[in-house]
Amino acid sequence: MTLNPLFRETMRAAALGKSDEANRLYDQIPEPEISHYNMFIVAFFAVCLEVRFKDDQSFTAIKQFATEMQYDYRNAEPPVKQLVIEGIIRAMMGEEDLIQEISPADQHRTQLLAIRKIVAQSPEMQIDLAPFLADAEGLAAQWAQAE
């Protein structure tokens, strides 16, 4: 199963901070494929977390990331909550129960905002985002196929 190439391009624009282009491309994604796009977001989020926490997956590292992210989005409304960030990352590391305590809206938004931050701070992703997007696409395609 292959995913719509629009997913990659939409995410590329979003991750690099070109929101107008990202939203324009997002509008072109057919309605029935939106749920797959949301899975693709999670897959890319996982790839981003791998990059970010490659060398240090300690609780301290997660907490520091959350603190930083709260500062980066300090003017966001509603505010970005540190515990939500920590909760999502820990859920992605296997504490699945935590995800039930975070609202869908918070999950969705926090993942997208975190993606932007991680990509902005990663030199390897800045140089070439394509392999990471392809990686996420492969992962999401596996999930979609397993359904």
Place this chain on the structure above:
Amino acid sequence: MAGALEGIGAEDKSRQVSEVANKLEAAEASRAGFEGTLAKAHFVMLSVMHGNMGPAVPGSGVIVPHTSVDADGAPTVGLDAIPPQLRQDAKPSGEELMGIDPKLGFLDKEHENANTDQGMSKFRRGARNVARNAQDYSDAVKELTKPATTEMTEAFQPPETYPVVGTAEPAATFTALPQTHFDGQNAVGNLVVVAVLVTEVIARRMKDWRAKT
């Protein structure tokens, strides 16, 4: 007595005697108090011994182990018989059986002696469940994707000096897309396959031709 001494003009003696009398009274009061306490303690002791009060009284709500003693005087049944660590077999957890240090926290466990690949797959394993969840809430967040995408650009205000994470090296591992059917659009890939076949055929013909001549 103090009054009589005062009457004969011995005021100093009178004062001293009354002081002694006061101290005697205080001592008597203390003695009475101690005696009362002692009587109370005695009563408590007897009550406990006869089962009128304390945890042994029926209906006191306290569970008291029934203890019986064998010939050597060691308890045979009840909670006192054998201490819990000896009463039950050791029940090692799966992690202990696998030799993982139980002192490690949940975040350290896989990190400890784990290479990077295993750490990566951990994110992906966890992500599977989050993704399943994400698919379920798709309808609920449909209207949120675009505003959140706008926020990614407009609300992201990192400090000027910002630490970068990782080095500028190409990513090492990629997930291969399962390719189960012929991809008609993959022109280059198909051409390579065709070219290999053509070369193979030509090589064979050349060989045959050489064998003939």
